[in-house]
Amino acid sequence: MNKQLGMFSFLRDISFIGVSVDQKLYLKRGFIRRFFTWMHENCNNGMIKPINLNVFKAEEAEKAFRFMTTGKHIGKIVIRIRDEESNRIAKSGFTSTKKLMVTRKTYFNPNKTYIITGGLGGFGLEFIHWMMFLGARRFVLTSRHGVRTAYQKFILERLSSLGVKLKQFDTKVVVSTHDCNTTEGTKQLLADAQELGPIGGVFHLALVLNDCLLENQTIDKFQETIDSKTKAFENLDKISRELSIDLDYFVVFSSVACGKGNAGQSNYGFANSVCEHICESRRRDGLHGLAIQWGPIGDVGVLAESEINTSLAAVVKQRVNSCLEVMDKLLQSDNSIVSCLVRAKRSVLSGTKESKLVNQVWVALGIDPKTTPNHLTLGEIGMESMFAVELQQGLEREYDIKVTLNDIKNITIGMMKDFEVGKVDEMKSFAEEIKSCRAKLCKVKFIIPSDASIKLNNVTTGRPLYFLPPLEGIFASLEGLAEKIDRPVIGLNWTKEMEKMGSLKEITKYYTQLLKALEPKGDYDIFGHFYGALIAMKLLKKAPVGRAIIIDMLSEIALDDDMITDDYLVEIIMSFISKDLPAVMKAKIRRDTMSKPDVPSKMEKIASELKEFCGKSLVSRDLISLHENSFLVKIN
Incomplete structure (x- = not known):
């Protein structure tokens, strides 16, 4: 071990000479053999004399090490493991070795x-x-x-x-x-x-x-x-x-x-x-x-x-x-x-248990909360799963706040700051909101139906009301309204066969024929919202419609004149699909989609965020296809 030499010893007129033994042993060929031969030849003639020894018994091993630390000895300190036999040719009856506590060292055989x-x-x-x-x-x-x-x-x-x-x-x-x-x-x-x-x-x-x-x-x-x-x-x-x-x-x-x-x-x-x-x-x-x-x-x-x-x-x-x-x-x-x-060395933090927990998060993320925007989420900053697990366990153990790992990564810096100053109820409200939103989304089935129509309420008597499909292609956003109507409500589905239709005229013709099959006598009532309202207006010209209810109609002129941009449609689709998401999640999805270069990647990002939020409970077989169908509206 390399150590500094004390200068006091040199006052006694001694010299210190350093010899690089490894240079001689390893780099000069044949030196070891010549040195070995020379040493053995001169051991018996008195030229080479044994160095001074300080011998300790095996049970005095600790004493020997303490003596060595004093630096007062000259020569070697030797521990006698056992006494030597007087009869050196004895093959039996040798002195047993003292048992000592030792540390085993690893060795690898050079021949293996x-x-x-x-x-x-x-x-x-x-x-x-x-x-x-x-x-x-x-x-x-x-x-x-x-x-x-x-x-x-x-x-x-x-x-x-x-x-x-x-x-x-x-x-x-x-x-x-x-x-x-x-x-x-x-x-x-x-x-x-x-x-x-x-x-x-x-x-x-x-x-x-x-x-x-x-x-x-x-x-x-x-x-x-x-x-x-x-x-x-x-x-x-x-x-x-x-x-x-x-x-x-x-x-x-x-x-x-x-x-x-x-x-x-x-x-x-x-x-x-x-x-x-x-x-x-x-x-x-x-x-x-x-x-x-x-x-x-x-x-x-x-x-x-x-x-x-x-x-x-x-x-x-x-x-x-x-x-x-x-x-x-x-x-x-x-x-x-x-x-x-x-x-890791954990610093002792002062303050409330909320501030201690949040300060550990700041340290883990390596950020200054004073300069970090409040709207950013822990996931966007780059919180590792290992840290998220500990924060998740801390919230559940100390405050009975139960959230998933993905939910942890959706917590914003602003929410953590509020939690730090003791606003625990807001974090609990966030957890409850997530639970409620996830339950609602998991009830929605993002599947393109194979049947031409579907019942939207349980009423069996009265004059039927036919719902035309909204922009998102499924009736999840209109189910609440349908349940409040005291007459049968039937949804006219957007099916896979309709993806091949190249114009609004063909789509209108399809629904005209479908209504004729459902109501051969005509005089039927229809309901259209947004894009469905545009189809309803076309049906008023082509089909025997009794009454039509139109809400928030999408302008055909706007479609033809490209007044509705792709980004505008993305925003509309996202508002339909993510209406049950927490505000924090909506804002994050908007930021993520803005960075995507084209519509397909934006739609894929929205779909992946929904799947990640809901997990495997989400029925999402045709989620991306439904998004793409929404854009067929603008293309058509």
């Missing part, structure tokens, strides 16, 4: 081969260097694509050049692209590794992340993450057992997402859990198996480039050199699962 899956990743390349300086000399690295980046090539060339300069660090590295997810690929990998030497260990670092909430997850992405972690590890365990390979190390790099949990990583957590069970099974069978649950790592790996602040989650990124230093101890553990993470 070590397999590292995902070894070309950021952590893997650092891991190779660490293993090499602890003895390992033969590696097989697996990668789906082989060497692709200049950095990977540079590291491998540097390892090779080190062996040229220093023979004792001569290292063989083989990059394998065999697919360990298959049995055949795993067998071929093990066969290639055994050609370099007996296999000493397997380290499973490979992973594929597809992080998102379960409601937005796809089966393929979910399965891809699980397979990337579990299949290779299962195959390596199974086939190494079948081949009776005695492994010194069988290790998987797991994650605190498995032990502690992390929103959006249920697939990754499950995959690591499977690997950990494999390690437990191996331990029960007397084989080596170790799962290391790492926290976020800062220098290399999948989180290296992400600017996250994990103070709210009570952990911070760990430096890779710290990981490797700790791993020396973890690899010697007798447990099957160990964990390593760095806890």
Whole structure:
């Protein structure tokens, strides 16, 4: 260990000479052998004398270390583990060794081969260097694509050049692209590794992340993450057992997402859990198996480039050199699962519990609330799922405010400021409003009907009233009105067949024929709102209409003269579709759609926001198609 030298010692006319031993030992060929021969030749003639010794008994180990710290000794301090036998040729009856508490150190056999899956990743390349300086000399690295980046090539060339300069660090590295997810690929990998030497260990670092909430997850992405972690590890365990390979190390790099949990990583957590069970099974069978649950790592790996602040989650990124230093101890553990993470220092905050909670949010987001606009949501600023989980749990635990993770991200900066000063009721009102809005939206079925008409109320007697379809194509916005009418109300649906119609004239003709089929005698009453009102006006000219009720009619002249722009129609459609959304959500959707370049992307954004807000409870099979049909009105 490098330490500063005290200058007081030089007052005694002593000299200090520094000798770079490693330069002589490693860079000058043949020096070690010549020095070894010279030393042994001169040990018996008195030229080389033993240095001074201060010998302590084994049970005095603590005393020996304390003596060493005083710096008063000259020579070596030696701990006698056991007394030497007087008869040096005795093969039995030797003195037993004292039992001492010691720390085991990790060592890798230079004659054995070590397999590292995902070894070309950021952590893997650092891991190779660490293993090499602890003895390992033969590696097989697996990668789906082989060497692709200049950095990977540079590291491998540097390892090779080190062996040229220093023979004792001569290292063989083989990059394998065999697919360990298959049995055949795993067998071929093990066969290639055994050609370099007996296999000493397997380290499973490979992973594929597809992080998102379960409601937005796809089966393929979910399965891809699980397979990337579990299949290779299962195959390596199974086939190494079948081949009776005695492994010194069988290790998987797991994650605190498995032990502690992390929103959006249920697939990754499950995959690591499977690997950990494999390690437990191996331990029960007397084989080596170790799962290391790492926290976020800062220098290399999948989180290296992400600017996250994990103070709210009570952990911070760990430096890779710290990981490797700790791993020396973890690899010697007798447990099957160990964990390593760095806890964040939490500052002691003063004030109310509301202000403490909100201040943690400010720290987590890394913002100044005084200069941040009140209308921005936590999601727009970039709140991580891990922080959202803690805020969600805090609101539920302390105030009985139950909201989803997506709802947390829709909370605005202004709402957090109000909450900070004690306006808890406003946050509760927001939670209730969201719950009510979600329930209303989930009752709406965004499905293009196959039937030509539908009953909109339960009245069976009286003169029917026929509702023409509104701009959004479904009658959700008119159902409340229909229920209050004391006569049968029948909605004339917009069906998929109508998407092929190229003009308002064809649409009017279709509804004329439909009404004739429903009321052969004519003299029927119709109701039209907005675009439906425009169709009603056309029917008054073409069909035997008795009475027509027209509300907020869309002007045909405005359509023909392009007075109604795409943005105006987007706004109208959004007002119909999102009328039950909270004001905060509406404002956010408007901001998001403004940044989209064209109408299809705007419609897709509105649809995705609705799906994210309602989750899988929303019946949204034809949501985007209904939006597109609304624009057929303007085109036609």
